[in-house]
Structure formats: C-alpha cells, structure tokens
Amino acid sequence: MKLPMRFRILTLIAKKDTLSDVDIFEALKSEYGTEGQYRKSEIIMHLHSLRAAGLLEDCAVSLNEKGDLQESFKLTDFGRSRLNLLPRDWRDKIGVSGGRLTA
Template sequence: MAIKLPLRFRLLHLMSTRNQANVHDLMKELKAEYGNEGQFSVKSFEKHLTSMRASGLIQEIDVDIDAQGKLLETFTITDFGRGRLKYLPASWK
C-alpha cells in the first residue's frame, strides 16, 4: 500500500480522479483512510477546500443548499492543481 499522504495532498489527489466533488463526496471516499483522525470533520474539510481554492488548486463549479439547509459547494481540480500532483510520492502517481 502507498504511504499515507497529508490530508490536503490526498484531497488534491482524489479531486484529480473525479470530474467534480463536494465535501460530502470527499468525506465518504476518505472515511476508511482518515476517519479516525481529529481533522476528519466537515469543518476541517471545508477549511482545506477553501484554502485549496484560494491557492488555485481547485475551483468552484456549483453552489447548492444541502439537506440541512447549508451551503454546498462543488469543486473541480484546475490545471494548476494537476501540475502540483508531480510533487506526490511515486507510489501515488
């Protein structure tokens, strides 16, 4: 098995395998890997996604309201974000 990546890099890697994703999609996919960590929360994931958007790694492509009445943003990886994947360990390429 590949080494465990820091969560933000893993989010970027996962986004590179999808056309789009929202926080709930990403959490569902990563629960087995990161579910026991303190940072495994909607709030933490949203902070990572906001930071990744601000740095140009991902971009928002849709906004909706989820079942709880909260804002639900959907993102896609940017070309700049894809370019940063070259910094991942070889086992993740």
C-alpha cells in the same frame, strides 16, 4: 504511509473531475476517519485553502435539503500540475504520470 489530507483531496478530485464537499468527506472516512482532523469543518477549511491557492475552483454551490451550503470543486490546471509533487509510489497508485491522470 498516508498522504497529507490536502494532497489526498487533490487526488480524489483529480480521479472524479468534480466532487462535492460531502462526497470528499465520505471518501476520506476509511483512511482518516479515526484521526482528529477528520471533521467536516476541517475538510471544508482544506478545500477553501486549496481554492485560495489556485489549486481548486468552484463548479457548483447549492443548499441541501437541510439548508446547509454544499460546494462542488474541480481541479485547476495549476492544481493538476501539483500532482507531480506526490511521491512516485502514490503517483503510480492513482495513475498520475507527468501531472496527467492515466486510465
């Protein structure tokens, strides 16, 4: 069973501290690559929704070599606390205990 993509995005960022939209898109390919929701525009929409809800914040914004906007995000304390809503088996799988990542 897969996590909803928004929670999966939160777990990816939680494990790495900061990730760009491009890194997130690539990281999700193996899990969601065959689904209709696996489009860069959908992932960016999820990222912006998570930011608007206070779960993520921007940590860098730049233009890539093609002139496209590239954003990097990090988890807020509120976003980290929401990791407790994950099913227990997923918390164990990604190393989340009490909203905090473990080594």
